[in-house]
Amino acid sequence: MIRSSRAAVAALLTLAVVPWVIQFNGSGDLTAVMSWGLLNTDPWHALPLPSYFGETQGLETLPWSLQVWPLGFGFYCGALLSAASGVVFEREDVRVTVGLLALSAITSVIVWWGLLGRGAAGTIPVGAIAMAMVGWWFYYPLLDSFGAPPTSPQK
Numbered sequence: 001m002i003r004s005s006r007a008a009v010a011a012l013l014t015l016a017v018v019p020w021v022i023q024f025n026g027s028g029d030l031t032a033v034m035s036w037g038l039l040n041t042d043p044w045h046a047l048p049l050p051s052y053f054g055e056t057q058g059l060e061t062l063p064w065s066l067q068v069w070p071l072g073f074g075f076y077c078g079a080l081l082s083a084a085s086g087v088v089f090e091r092e093d094v095r096v097t098v099g100l101l102a103l104s105a106i107t108s109v110i111v112w113w114g115l116l117g118r119g120a121a122g123t124i125p126v127g128a129i130a131m132a133m134v135g136w137w138f139y140y141p142l143l144d145s146f147g148a149p150p151t152s153p154q155k
């Protein structure tokens with residue numbers, strides 16, 4: 001049976017501390033758009049996603065690129081739960097795990113692209129790159145076996 005390894009779950013868990021987008025605001029000032037909220041370095045401040053929506057008067061007032069942000073967080077949490085269920089309960093469809101991880105990466109690219117479209121120069125899509133690396137490293141060999149031709153039974 002094909003399922004996630006403990007190392008894959010650890011790598012997925014590590015993605016929670018990897019920023020989706022890093023934006024350089026000036027000398028010594030950095031804003032990291034995380035899956036769970038914003039992190040700023042000048043002054044050091046973390047703003048969780050629910051608080052961010054409270055500060056901005058709700059989801060509907062935001063540009064479309066930021067409206068997908070919580071959806072991407074949900075996809076990421078789904079991928080993490082799917083992989084963890086493969087390790088803990090030995091029941092997982094890795095296609096679901098990889099699909100949810102890919103959707104999370106796509107939403108992080110949409111957030112990055114939206115920031116670029118609003119003139120935020122110097123943004124780096126770290127999250128999409130990290131999610132692609134985790135997907136390739138841990139799941140490509142597993143998914144490759146789904147397309148392999150059947151082997152003949154040995155006598």
